[in-house]
Amino acid sequence: MIGSFYEDGWAVDRDMEQAADHYRRAAEGGDFRGQFNHGRMLAANGDEQGARFWLDRMQETATPAFLAKAENWIRKNLQNGRVAAAV
Numbered sequence: 001m002i003g004s005f006y007e008d009g010w011a012v013d014r015d016m017e018q019a020a021d022h023y024r025r026a027a028e029g030g031d032f033r034g035q036f037n038h039g040r041m042l043a044a045n046g047d048e049q050g051a052r053f054w055l056d057r058m059q060e061t062a063t064p065a066f067l068a069k070a071e072n073w074i075r076k077n078l079q080n081g082r083v084a085a086a087v
Helices: 002-008 016-028 032-044 048-061 064-076
Strands: none
Touching: 002 016, 002 032, 016 032, 032 048, 032 064, 048 064
16 A cells, blocks of 8 residues: 555655555565556566566455456556556
């Protein structure tokens, strides 16, 4: 959640480095939302392998409702089998 505050500028100045750091820490801690957002940020920065790793991990523990939303994002952001670099 803290990453979202930094990414969107809620109650703090928008800071994508802080957002990415919080998402990474959440992902490494096993949070499926953090794994998705960390993967999404890696994709935006061109790290396809890292993005795929975390997007795959996210699917192991995500709730069905979150998984449906995440799969929609993944479908929209795959181009020719590659993660698009757009968030």
